[in-house]
Amino acid sequence: MSKLNVKRLTKRGVDCKTEVESDEMAHIKAEIFETAGKIKAAVYSESQGRFLKLIFLKTVKDTGNYKKLGITWSDFCSYVGQDRKRIDDQLADLKPFNAEFLVDFANFTGVDYSKIKYLGREISTSYAKISDDGAIICDGLVIPIIQKNKEEIAALLKRLEDKHKVKRTGLNDCKGQCRQQSTQ
Numbered sequence: 001m002s003k004l005n006v007k008r009l010t011k012r013g014v015d016c017k018t019e020v021e022s023d024e025m026a027h028i029k030a031e032i033f034e035t036a037g038k039i040k041a042a043v044y045s046e047s048q049g050r051f052l053k054l055i056f057l058k059t060v061k062d063t064g065n066y067k068k069l070g071i072t073w074s075d076f077c078s079y080v081g082q083d084r085k086r087i088d089d090q091l092a093d094l095k096p097f098n099a100e101f102l103v104d105f106a107n108f109t110g111v112d113y114s115k116i117k118y119l120g121r122e123i124s125t126s127y128a129k130i131s132d133d134g135a136i137i138c139d140g141l142v143i144p145i146i147q148k149n150k151e152e153i154a155a156l157l158k159r160l161e162d163k164h165k166v167k168r169t170g171l172n173d174c175k176g177q178c179r180q181q182s183t184q
Contacts, residue, residue, distance in 0.1 A: 050112070051102075051106050051112050051116075053082075054087075054090055054091065054094065054102075055102055057077075057080075057082070057087055057091065058091055058094055058102075060076060061073060061091065090117075093117035093120045093121060094116075094117065094120050101130070102116065105145070108145065108147070108150070109150055109153050109154060109157075110150075110154075111154060111157055115154075115157040115158070115161060116157070118157060118160035118161045118163075118164050119136065119138070119156075119157060119160060121160075121164065122138060122160055128160075130145075134146075136153065136156065138156060138160070139156070139159070141156065143156060
């Protein structure tokens, strides 16, 4: 065999090997991205489950029907395996909303409770509100709660979350300074 033919065979072998590696890599990538998608779906289901749990608990607490059975709110929380204080803290952030609105809002926006609570806090302080015709009024913006505004609503919730984190960081800094001054 001539040198030229050996080089062609070797080159062809490399090309074949590269194709096999590329097919294998494509398969691995597809598998990884499919698994990543499943994980994201599981995380979404988990957060949606936590949110629905709060909606159900809010409905029970708001109606007070547990009292008709002669039990307390604390008894009911224990019965369903929940810590009453923790649930009350979480429900406090949801107070401005009724349960039906929260379910619709979560389904519509696809955001979980951890984001919606920031809007609840702003409504509690009268910084934001939900208009009678179903629009969020906040930061000088009026955003109708309709499908085409989904991204704008998500962006507003992100800004409110960031605003809360800045406030919280400021409070932590202030507490640290107060501690330093009291030890001096």
